[in-house]
Amino acid sequence: MNKAMILVVEDDSSVRNLITTTLKTHDYKYITAENGKNAIMEASSYNPDIVLLDLGLPDIDGVEVIHRIRAWSNMPIIVISARSEDSDKIQALDAGADDYLTKPFEIIELLARVETVLRRYHKTEQILTEGDLVIDTASHTVKKNGEPVGLTKKEYELLLLFVRNKNIALYRETIYERIWGGEYMGDSRTVDLHVQRMRRKVGWEDKIVTVYKVGYRLEG
Ligand code: CA
Numbered sequence: 001m002n003k004a005m006i007l008v009v010e011d012d013s014s015v016r017n018l019i020t021t022t023l024k025t026h027d028y029k030y031i032t033a034e035n036g037k038n039a040i041m042e043a044s045s046y047n048p049d050i051v052l053l054d055l056g057l058p059d060i061d062g063v064e065v066i067h068r069i070r071a072w073s074n075m076p077i078i079v080i081s082a083r084s085e086d087s088d089k090i091q092a093l094d095a096g097a098d099d100y101l102t103k104p105f106e107i108i109e110l111l112a113r114v115e116t117v118l119r120r121y122h123k124t125e126q127i128l129t130e131g132d133l134v135i136d137t138a139s140h141t142v143k144k145n146g147e148p149v150g151l152t153k154k155e156y157e158l159l160l161l162f163v164r165n166k167n168i169a170l171y172r173e174t175i176y177e178r179i180w181g182g183e184y185m186g187d188s189r190t191v192d193l194h195v196q197r198m199r200r201k202v203g204w205e206d207k208i209v210t211v212y213k214v215g216y217r218l219e220g
Helices: 013-025 036-046 062-070 086-095 107-124 153-164 172-179 188-201
Strands: 005-009 029-033 050-053 077-081 099-102 127-130 133-136 141-144 208-211 215-218
Touching: 005 013, 005 036, 013 029, 013 107, 029 036, 036 050, 036 062, 036 172, 050 062, 050 107, 062 077, 062 086, 077 086, 077 107, 086 099, 099 107, 127 153, 133 153, 153 172, 153 188, 153 215, 172 188, 172 215
Parallel strands: 005 029, 005 050, 050 077, 077 099
Antiparallel strands: 127 133, 133 141, 208 215
16 A cells, blocks of 8 residues: 555644655655645645644644545545544544544554555445446456456556546646656646546546646546
């Protein structure tokens, strides 16, 4: 499950650096936000695999950030907070957090929680059905009306990205960064070619639509 994308929300730069250095060492990709407003923005534009969320943020309270993300997404959220009262913990879990880690925390504990949440999250969605496709995320196979569809690794990852973000317009930049991993240098041709080839292979020319000046959207 390495290469998962993790959003680190933390206003204290020393804690933030500790977390990102750890993630980097373990091959996770990450993005950061130092306040609640940016956290919500980054969560919606990058759709990370996990959010690591501090509760004491300078603008919006972390619990409110959970509420706002939960309004449209079930992405896993792990709270990392200095607030150790049971009531704080209950409030965060009630709002929809998946797990709660109290500061100061051990690095090894953080990594274990991340792995557990990733495993749990991906297990529950092992078989995805969308339209006439059945996607098995364990074996990476795609079937259309029972017949296997041959996709390259990138095409498969692209398909999964669309299915997990149904009805959301995905920016070419977001698609590029999620699938190819590097920084987007305006290389729209790579994205366009792969999306077009993938949607032709699965017969979704009408289902994955081009969004003017943005990118693409899977209509569900
Ligand atoms: Ca804080």
